Amino acid sequence: MDIRAVARAHLLITALLALAAAALAAFGGLLLGGPAMAALSGVVTGAGACAGSFLVRRRVFADLRKAEGQASAEGFAEGLSQGVLLGVATYQAAAFPLAGPGSVTVEERAARRTLAYRIAADDGLPHAVRTAAAAALEAIDDGLDDGRARDAVRRLALAVYEQRRHR
Template sequence: MASMTPSRALLTLTTGLTCLLAAGGALIGMLLGGALVALGAAVGAGAFGAAGSFVVRRRAMAHFAVAQRQAGQRGYAEGIAHGVLIHVTAYEAAVFPRTGPAGVTDEERVARRTIAYRMAALDEVPHSVREAAANALALLDRTDREGAEEALTRLAATVRREYARP
């Protein structure tokens, strides 16, 4: 059995409603004038229902496509912003290693710095996240531990606030 996608669910719903309209037209026609009137009423109501469901289905599918595209763009941007946070935090771990000064090589520190700067510079990153990341990176470059911790907290809050909106 095929999975129930939004387009399949909408097709099933509109087909069912068209059949119900045709059956209702047949019942009303039978009550009003017999078999011939019932047949005409069923065909008329079914045709009206089919035309209406075609229009409704086209509009609904257009709205589904727009909503799906917007959700994809939002999810991509949110993932990029979280990636910025992760890479800036990784750079912070290289600047202030927990295992002591010998915990991170200079090459690794430079590599983490480069990746963090590249991620923060992506066009998809919202301006507020980019600005908070730039502040955090500047403080990390100056090895200001307290300032960097506060800036990373602001960056995390900015990422969370940016995508917590409905």
């Protein structure tokens, strides 16, 4: 989100609202007291609307920057969670290949393992996802039971889903 574009839109909306308030007040002043009252009420109301909206402007942009930072952090954590899930799933596919033993080289399995561990160790991961990833990696590293590893990866996928759902 471009903050300058938002600032420009806010400025244009402020000007439009102040102009509308001034015109409405001028019309009311014209009906109640004639042209002098119309000019006075239009100027006072327009100036008051501009002053009020500019006083609120700083708070609006502070809240906007805070929300932007929070959304960025949540999006980063969500992306990392998806990356961990993908890394662990590809490591599982290398550890328990469907094509049978020998279809995945030892180097490929080691590379996928290293990548999965590096992504799972990132500090930006939510605790629940990090814990589920550690359990899945441990189950895959044991290498004895494909069903146990599948269940651990399924729990990791659910942890990633829950992390996204609670936003």
